[in-house]
Amino acid sequence: xxxxxxxxxxxxxxxxxxxxxxxxxxxxxxxxxxxxxxxxxxxxxxxxxxxxxxxxxxxxxxxxxxxxxxxxxxxxxxxxxxxxxxxxxxxxxxxxxxxxxxxxxxxxxxxxxxxxxxxxxxxxxxxxxxxxxxxxxxxxxxxxxxxxxxxxxxxxxxxxxxxxxxxxxxxxxxxxxxxxxxxxxxxxxxxxxxxxxxxxxxxxxxxxxxxxxxxxxxxxxxxxxxxxxxxxxxxxxxxxxxxxxxxxxxxxxxxxxxxxxxxxxxxxxxxxxx
Numbered sequence: 207x208x209x210x211x212x213x214x215x216x217x218x219x220x221x222x223x224x225x226x227x228x229x230x231x232x233x234x235x236x237x238x239x240x241x242x243x244x245x246x247x248x249x250x251x252x253x254x255x256x257x258x259x260x261x262x263x264x265x266x267x268x269x270x271x272x273x274x275x276x277x278x279x280x281x282x283x284x285x286x287x288x289x290x291x292x293x294x295x296x297x298x299x300x301x302x303x304x305x306x307x308x309x310x311x312x313x314x315x316x317x318x319x320x321x322x323x324x325x326x327x328x329x330x331x332x333x334x335x336x337x338x339x340x341x342x343x344x345x346x347x348x349x350x351x352x353x354x355x356x357x358x359x360x361x362x363x364x365x366x367x368x369x370x371x372x373x374x375x376x377x378x379x380x381x382x383x384x385x386x387x388x389x390x391x392x393x394x395x396x397x398x399x400x401x402x403x404x405x406x407x408x409x410x411x412x413x414x415x416x417x418x419x420x421x422x423x424x425x426x427x428x429x430x431x432x433x434x435x436x437x438x439x440x441x442x443x444x445x446x447x448x449x450x451x452x453x454x455x456x457x458x459x460x461x462x463x464x465x466x467x468x469x470x471x472x473x474x475x476x477x478x479x480x
Contacts, residue, residue, distance in 0.1 A: 207266060210289040214273060218282050219266035220259035220290075224250040227320070228295040229478070231258040232283060232303030232310075234326075235407055236354075236362070236400040237391040238265030244467035245298070245474070252475060259286050261306070263399020265391065274402035276410045280310040287318055296478050297322045300463055301434060302407040305329055308443075312415035323424040323474055326431050326460045329412035329443045338411075340438035347408040354401045362392040369432035372459030384464055416446035423450045424477045426470065428458025451477075 209217040221239050229249050231242040239258035246256045260267040262282055263274055283306055287295065295318055299307035304327020311319055334341035353361040366388035367373055373380035392400070425447070427440030436454070444452035453473060455462060463470050 210285050212282055212285045216262050216270050217268045218259050220286050222257050224255045226254045228255040228292045230295050230297045232299035232306045234301030234303050235403050236395050240391055248471045264395040269396035274399045275406045276309045279306045280313045283310045284314045294320045300325045308412050308415045312418040316421050319421050321422045325426045326434055328407045331411045332408045347404050350404050351401050362389045371461040371465050420448050423447050425450055425452045428455040428462050430457050431460045433460035
């Protein structure tokens with residue numbers, strides 16, 4: 207399997223298909239590069255080089271004990287881009303991966319970056335604080351951690367079967383394939399990495415990172431997102447980005463790159479080519 211070894215000895219698995227301008231995909235918690243299959247196939251077939259990696263502790267990457275924080279996630283992404291010597295890259299991140307992309311660009315600069323898109327992403331800050339009164343209570347994320355530590359197999363079924371893809375909404379037709387694929391990806395990873403990752407995606411404040419990014423960034427968010435609530439995420443990130451554009455999707459769930467891949471892919475293609 208193709209891997210790159212980071213400066214602290216972690217093997218990061220990645221996929222690298224096609225040729226042309228590179229598009230780099232960063233996945234959500236607790237998934238893997240496989241969550242981007244619909245995008246990888248689409249953009250490869252449209253003449254792009256597509257790259258997706260498994261975050262440390264996720265998928266096929268090393269299940270190490272530590273380093274499950276946004277700085278390490280960003281540094282691991284930098285290790286992949288430098289190993290492959292990617293230039294003029296478009297970075298696309300979903301959910302936690304959106305935070306990874308934002309921290310990567312702010313931390314490592316824009317020399318290799320042309321554009322970025324963050325989809326249903328966790329920035330600016332998920333947890334409720336005095337400065338972020340619209341955030342979710344910390345107790346919500348404490349509950350996530352408890353379920354990961356005690357019975358994540360059931361938790362990893364209940365999340366995609368319900369709020370992640372919006373299958374708990376009236377009239378929604380659940381895809382068992384999507385639910386099982388989510389479960390499969392989650393169970394491939396490390397419980398320790400996923401436990402720590404909850405703190406990383408919920409408590410990291412990306413406000414200053416967003417302000418630093420000058421390349422064009424498309425902020426894509428569904429207004430029926432039950433995982434990363436719309437009002438405290440997408441619109442706020444777009445305002446903080448010097449060159450950000452918000453695109454709101456009425457009724458779309460958190461997992462819209464899967465449930466509405468045709469629409470998301472077409473909008474990403476228009477943004478990249480625009």
